[in-house]
Amino acid sequence: MAAPVTVYGPMLSPAVARVAACLLEKDVPFQIEPVDMSKGEHKSPSFLKLQPFGQVPAFKDHLTTVFESRAICRYICDQYADSGNQALFGKKEDGAVGRAAIEQWIESEGQSFNPPSLAIIFQLAFAPMMGRTTDLAVVEQNEAKLAKVLDVYDQRLGESQYFAGDDFSLADLVHLPNADFLVNRTSKAGLITERKNLARWWDDVSSRPAWKKVTEMQSAPRPS
Amino acid sequence: MAAPVTVYGPMLSPAVARVAACLLEKDVPFQIEPVDMSKGEHKSPSFLKLQPFGQVPAFKDHLTTVFESRAICRYICDQYADSGNQALFGKKEDGAVGRAAIEQWIESEGQSFNPPSLAIIFQLAFAPMMGRTTDLAVVEQNEAKLAKVLDVYDQRLGESQYFAGDDFSLADLVHLPNADFLVNRTSKAGLITERKNLARWWDDVSSRPAWKKVTEMQSAPRPS
Numbered sequence: 001m002a003a004p005v006t007v008y009g010p011m012l013s014p015a016v017a018r019v020a021a022c023l024l025e026k027d028v029p030f031q032i033e034p035v036d037m038s039k040g041e042h043k044s045p046s047f048l049k050l051q052p053f054g055q056v057p058a059f060k061d062h063l064t065t066v067f068e069s070r071a072i073c074r075y076i077c078d079q080y081a082d083s084g085n086q087a088l089f090g091k092k093e094d095g096a097v098g099r100a101a102i103e104q105w106i107e108s109e110g111q112s113f114n115p116p117s118l119a120i121i122f123q124l125a126f127a128p129m130m131g132r133t134t135d136l137a138v139v140e141q142n143e144a145k146l147a148k149v150l151d152v153y154d155q156r157l158g159e160s161q162y163f164a165g166d167d168f169s170l171a172d173l174v175h176l177p178n179a180d181f182l183v184n185r186t187s188k189a190g191l192i193t194e195r196k197n198l199a200r201w202w203d204d205v206s207s208r209p210a211w212k213k214v215t216e217m218q219s220a221p222r223p224s
Numbered sequence: 225m226a227a228p229v230t231v232y233g234p235m236l237s238p239a240v241a242r243v244a245a246c247l248l249e250k251d252v253p254f255q256i257e258p259v260d261m262s263k264g265e266h267k268s269p270s271f272l273k274l275q276p277f278g279q280v281p282a283f284k285d286h287l288t289t290v291f292e293s294r295a296i297c298r299y300i301c302d303q304y305a306d307s308g309n310q311a312l313f314g315k316k317e318d319g320a321v322g323r324a325a326i327e328q329w330i331e332s333e334g335q336s337f338n339p340p341s342l343a344i345i346f347q348l349a350f351a352p353m354m355g356r357t358t359d360l361a362v363v364e365q366n367e368a369k370l371a372k373v374l375d376v377y378d379q380r381l382g383e384s385q386y387f388a389g390d391d392f393s394l395a396d397l398v399h400l401p402n403a404d405f406l407v408n409r410t411s412k413a414g415l416i417t418e419r420k421n422l423a424r425w426w427d428d429v430s431s432r433p434a435w436k437k438v439t440e441m442q443s444a445p446r447p448s
Contacts, residue, residue, distance in 0.1 A: 052376045053336060066324045068331035075327065078320035096302035100290045103299065107292035110334055112277060152276045 005030040008047070009056030010037065011218045014118065014177035015069035016057045020217065021173055022073040024210035027084030032217070070110055073170055087167040098164075105156075105163040105171035112149045116142035117178040124186040143188065150191055150198060157197035162205075172205050180206060180215065229254040232271070233280030234261065235442045238342065238401035239293035240281045244441065245397055246297040248434035251308035256441070294334055297394055311391040322388075329387040329395035336373045340366035341402040348410040367412065374415055374422060381421035386429075396429050404430060404439065 005023065007030055009016040016032075023030045035041045035056055043054045050058035051067045059065065059072045061079065066072045077089035090098035119142040123134045156163060163171035179202060183189040193199045205211065229247065231254055233240040240256075247254045259265045259280055267278045274282035275291045283289065283296045285303065290296045301313035314322035343366040347358045380387060387395035403426060407413040417423045429435065 052380065053332070053373075064321050064324065066328050068328045068335065071324060071327035071331045075320055075324035078323060096299055097288050099302060100288065100295060100299035103295035104290050104292045107295045107334070108277070110331070111292065115339075149277075156276065 003029040003031050004062045006033050006060045007031075008033045008050060008058040008060070009035050009042075011214070011220075013056050014121070014181060015055075017177040017180075017214050017218065018069040018174055019057050019059060019072045019076075021176055021210055021214050022076050022088070022170070024213050025085040025088055025173065025208075026076055026080050028076060028080050070106060070174060073174065077170065085168075087169065088173070089170050090164075091167075102164040102169045102171045106174050108149075109171070109174045113146070113153075113175060114178060116146035116149065117182060120146065120186060120188060121178060121181040124188065125181055139188075143191070146191060150195055154195040154198045157201045162201070168205060168208070172201070176205060176211055176214075180211075227253040227255050228286050230257050230284045231255070232257045232274060232282040232284070233259050233266075235438070235444075237280050238345070238405060239279075241401040241404075241438050241442065242293040242398055243281050243283060243296050243300075245400055245434055245438050246300050246312070246394070248437050249309040249312055249397065249432075250300055250304050252300060252304050294330060294398060297398065301394065309392075311393065312397070313394050314388075315391075326388040326393045326395045330398050332373075333395070333398045337370070337377075337399060338402060340370035340373070341406060344370065344410060344412060345402060345405040348412065349405055363412075367415070370415060374419055378419040378422045381425045386425070392429065392432070396425070400429060400435055400438075404435075 005028055007016060007019050007023070009032075011017060011020065011032060020030070020032070035047065035058075037056070041047060042051070042056055047058065048054055050060065050065050053067070055067075057069060057072065058067055059075075061075075064075075066075050074089065090102055094101075120139055123136075123139045127134050153163075160166065162168050163175075179192060183192055183202065183206075192202050229252055231240060231243050231247070233256075235241060235244065235256060244254070244256070259271065259282075261280070265271060266275070266280055271282065272278055274284065274289050277291070279291075281293060281296065282291055283299075285299075288299075290299050298313065314326055318325075344363055347360075347363045351358050377387075384390065386392050387399075403416060407416055407426065407430075416426050
């Protein structure tokens with residue numbers, strides 16, 4: 001029987017990879033339903049019922065649909081609290097304070113890290129794949145913005161092993177897709193690997209089995 | 225005795241107003257600690273200990289510090305679960321599914337609504353206050369982006385009374401500061417008031433006592 005949890009979208013999408021990483025950390029079986037964005041399938045009426053903005057991923061668990069990758073990750077952690085990595089969204093005994101320590105860095109990712117890193121990834125990795133011209137001015141502008149954010153991150157990761165403390169958590173996980181693209185698919189790896197604490201963190205988090213499985217899924221041949 | 229909950233930053237900051245609205249909905253007493261951004265107080269070493277990116281608000285509750293307005297709002301709802309508006313972050317009986325229904329629209333606000341609306345507000349309301357020139361090209365570009373988001377919102381608010389269903393929730397609250405600026409301090413009120421369902425929603429949510437109190441606090445004379 002097919003798993004009741006379905007993620008709609010291509011694995012190469014950072015937001016789809018974010019959700020897949022969370023499901024793998026939580027040991028929740030799932031299936032990927034490809035969405036051919038080059039054919040505009042993400043703007044079809046049936047897809048818009050799952051994701052009103054026509055973006056990927058869309059997500060379905062039995063009859064529940066959720067959109068926005070970070071909201072989906074939170075849902076997975078709450079709904080499957082007793083499965084897989086149980087510290088991912090804070091230990092029960094740490095309560096609201098423990099969760100807030102994670103949430104502030106999830107929000108930093110969404111508000112401060114994602115916009116400039118995604119802009120760089122788009123220009124240096126996706127544009128060439130799509131046959132578009134890379135806009136180097138956009139890369140330069142966003143590299144300057146991202147460097148400031150990464151300076152704060154490097155300082156934080158000099159104070160604690162992971163963003164939210166001693167445990168790998170959603171705060172770290174949400175950063176993985178864009179960080180991996182930067183390091184492995186652009187010429188800007190140094191933004192991460194040349195910052196001491198960030199480099200130590202990256203070696204650690206990128207070698208987790210769940211993330212290695214995501215990158216295997218990303219490099220698998222597409223279904224024909 | 226001073227309230228143990230302190231919000232650091234000027235009330236005119238949309239992110240500060242977001243946190244104040246949440247505290248008022250939850251009936252949590254708090255004090256506002258002004259931060260003079262024109263004097264660079266948000267970049268001082270003591271402030272950076274509270275908020276490593278040097279942005280407002282910073283937030284303190286007893287010994288707990290939290291940054292990022294949406295993370296602070298979630299913390300307030302979790303930590304003060306039994307106080308004030310108890311449906312604000314989902315009713316207990318609705319569990320993970322109820323919370324996900326709210327989270328997906330909080331993320332939409334952060335990812336899709338906030339960037340273009342904040343850009344417009346900055347150009348049309350803050351730039352004149354700061355003696356800077358308004359860049360109308362930026363306004364136009366972001367107005368086009370925002371219109372697409374608001375079309376999705378208008379459709380959603382034709383299906384249900386509030387973003388996440390029958391109850392006012394954090395999903396609605398996080399939108400209030402930027403929406404209020406657009407409607408009351410720019411020439412772009414029509415983006416909201418000329419969309420039927422969004423206009424109905426705005427009349428409702430902006431007349432809530434907690435939000436009216438925020439706007440009173442915003443128009444109060446600054447402490448000299």
